[in-house]
Amino acid sequence: MDLQRAWLGRGPLAWLLWPVSLIFGALAALRRWLFRIGVLRTERVDVPVLVVGNVIAGGSGKTPVVIALVRHLRAQGLEVGVISRGYGRKTRDCREVLPGADPRDVGDEAALTHQLTGVPVFVAARRIEAARALLQRHPQTRLIVSDDGLQHLALARDIELCVFDDRGIGNRWLLPAGPLREHWPRRCDLVLHTGARPAFAEGFRSQRTLADHALRSDGSRVSLAELAGKPVVALAAIAKPEGFFAMLRARGIQPERCIPLPDHFDFEDWRRPPGGHFLLCTEKDAVKLWHVAPEALAVPLVFTPEPAFFAALDAKLSSLDGHQAA
Template sequence: MDLQRAWLQRGVLAGLLWPLSLLYGALAAVRSALYGLGILATESVGVPVIVVGNVIAGGSGKTPVVMAVVRHLQARGLKVGVVSRGYGRATDDCREVHEDSDPREVGDEPALIRRSTGTPVFVARRRIEAARALLARHPGTQCIVSDDGLQHLALARDVEICVFDDRGTGNGWLLPAGPLRERWPRRCDLVLHTGMRPAFAGFSARRSLAEQALRLDGTPVPLASLAERPLVAVAAIAKPEAFFQMLRERGLQPQQCIGLPDHHDFTDWQPPPDTGYTLLCTEKDALKLWRRAPDALALPLLFEPEPAFFRALDAKLSSLDGHQAA
């Protein structure tokens, strides 16, 4: 049985793994206590830090939330920076992500955040190192958003945003018997649901495809013009079928849908033999896929948290000592 499916219920496989989840939980509790007692240090970087993360393993839509938060803060006139681990990258150092950075060296999600928002982005194994480097290079930064990192307690944070998809908390058990990285409920400032069927209280968001796809050079292509073309869709995200379903909802009917593992680097991937089709992909995948298939079209995702979410975020930031609301 697929482990992701097993995590949705307390079945046989989850039951067999349950003793290991007790060990996982005990180790996590000891680690948290060491930070709480000051034996392991938590460092403040001197500007407000917003952590966007989850307590459930697997993709839940954190990166679109990060980009939405960054754009909101930019619209308020704040200078924002982003830190990330850069999951799946081939490098292991602390570095800045540039407009032309290779996603294989900085991670596909940090590369997308940098390209999409234009904000400074730094990656490092330890987000506290990325935050220090970001502030050293961009000392005018007024707020840092951490892409993931709820469990990275070395970086002090001022606002925690927990992101959930339609799985909610799954079967409610800790890893590896369930999907939880830590016990829920836990203290956090804001809960945001990225799916269509929130499992419990929190803010919600709308997800849809943009009206236009993008070529490698940034030229827009109206989605309506693709309806009659032969199409092949490829997605290397946590839930490829969600992308394919969004295509169908917009009236696009791919002849073939190819789902690949999340963060797939496309280095050895070969597109299907050319029979005149148009290749469609997510915006995140395009940064890597364009190196193999420069004619592919990227379909940006529009992600819109409800206005009440941003009002609550602004209120949290305004309440911080030393922070002036824009």
């Protein structure tokens, strides 16, 4: 995409949009000021809130971070819930993500988070509504993790985690001349890089690899080694689909065709490519794709932040008033 490429440097298109970015920045600053003086209200819930977000437009790997955080905290015995806007869903109400929920009603990322963690997940246009509904339905919850929402100032937060991929902060300009939703650096509790080559030194690193197996829609597994040399078609409807294709090749899978699709693509009217190929996709795609192509194989992503990140997170949580370690 031309705009995405323009955001990596300060070329003619970026300069053309730069005056508009000044207006964007002024409006964003005005909004933050209105929250500070109380004209716009920031509301708090009764448990700590950890926001996982970013300052750069486009996917930077927030949902795998949320899933890794929840698994880490659950392993410590902490009751955790997740809230989300449910990006891409066709509904607008506040609702709980229940087992078997249609991803088109709750959002593919929210459905995947509930599927992989089993914790309560609520979606709503206003995250404060999702948080309150979650606590009403699951009062044992001791921590809420918000998937995205760094700029959603209506919800008070206790810890902010900012996620970056290999793009870093691009050309350092605000939208639409650059990729930034707000200026960087900004105050933030934790910074985590999800890419293989972090664009700047600050923050913690992580690793992203594929599992050594793919999943059928019934939950059974197929070894990736068995698929090496077989006729394979790969598809990905994620922010950077080529990353998935590259990871498949690194595991010895050589797709005869790669199909990149828009992030959060709705597979409702999608038709499988002809031919007797194995169809590989991401787990995020599978929550929708299995409705129309149940024979597709989903390859799980293994996302592993460095141990120092979890140590820093635990220290932040321990410092919060009212935080209860299990």
